[in-house]
Amino acid sequence: xxxxxxxxxxxxxxxxxxxxxxxxxxxxxxxxxxxxxxxxxxxxxxxxxxxxxxxxxxxxxxxxxxxxxxxxxxxxxxxxxxxxxxxxxxxxxxxxxxxxxxxxxxxxxxxxxxxxxxxxxxxxxxxxxxxxxxxxxxxxxxxxxxxxxxxxxxxxxxxxxxxxxxxxxxxxxxxxxxxxxxxxxxxxxxxxxxxxxxxxxxxxxxxxxxxxxxxxxxxxxxxxxxxxxxxxxxxxxxxxxxxxxxxxxxxxx
Ligand SMILES: [Fe+2]
Numbered sequence: 286x287x288x289x290x291x292x293x294x295x296x297x298x299x300x301x302x303x304x305x306x307x308x309x310x311x312x313x314x315x316x317x318x319x320x321x322x323x324x325x326x327x328x329x330x331x332x333x334x335x336x337x338x339x340x341x342x343x344x345x346x347x348x349x350x351x352x353x354x355x356x357x358x359x360x361x362x363x364x365x366x367x368x369x370x371x372x373x374x375x376x377x378x379x380x381x382x383x384x385x386x387x388x389x390x391x392x393x394x395x396x397x398x399x400x401x402x403x404x405x406x407x408x409x410x411x412x413x414x415x416x417x418x419x420x421x422x423x424x425x426x427x428x429x430x431x432x433x434x435x436x437x438x439x440x441x442x443x444x445x446x447x448x449x450x451x452x453x454x455x456x457x458x459x460x461x462x463x464x465x466x467x468x469x470x471x472x473x474x475x476x477x478x479x480x481x482x483x484x485x486x487x488x489x490x491x492x493x494x495x496x497x498x499x500x501x502x503x504x505x506x507x508x509x510x511x512x513x514x515x516x517x518x519x520x521x522x523x524x525x526x527x528x529x530x531x532x533x534x535x536x537x538x
Pocket of ligand 1: 400455458460
């Protein structure tokens with residue numbers, strides 16, 4: 286297994302932040318760098334070969350498919366999936382999926398996954414010492430409506446540590462997937478929360494070197510969608526193409 290030429294135990298946040306600042310000064314705009322050195326494992330995980338074109342119809346024979354009727358409305362509420370109430374700050378995030386001309390993308394499968402309020406994923410790969418919540422799976426999905434709107438009711442995720450460097454913490458975020466019309470079109474990205482001081486320290490968020498592009502990954506607080514004595518509202522739109530497109534992660538092999 287390849288080994289990175291860095292020691293994550295001894296690398297400080299200041300060293301990482303200095304590396305980020307230097308790279309951003311050299312490339313203030315444009316698409317994120319796939320081998321973004323401050324995000325250590327990106328050096329090993331980004332594609333090193335030419336991407337292969339896949340025949341969409343051939344891929345359809347083997348890839349996951351879904352039927353619109355399989356997606357139940359209840360799947361967009363992550364607070365009612367188990368027997369009891371999950372712990373944390375109840376919230377709703379809603380927004381529109383549109384193309385570069387502002388036209389709605391209808392009947393689009395939107396999937397999310399996230400950590401619980403304590404910053405822990407309900408996944409075997411996450412073993413850091415924060416509590417699991419028996420009433421929270423952290424996964425949900427819905428279809429956009431005729432005007433491109435999606436909406437999820439959930440619990441605000443907590444920040445969590447990762448081993449990129451010493452004392453490294455991911456800002457709170459929700460992972461989003463848009464399925465497209467077949468499996469080869471799937472798009473993935475992350476949504477962040479306004480006012481989160483960890484965004485400026487995070488090598489994953491900061492690999493998007495354009496401040497304007499990064500700002501499009503940060504939701505807005507939406508008081509009109511907060512509900513009295515119940516939850517806080519956030520608005521986050523996803524623009525698929527054009528100069529104001531939401532940054533979407535390149536897919537892995
Ligand atoms: Fe995450």
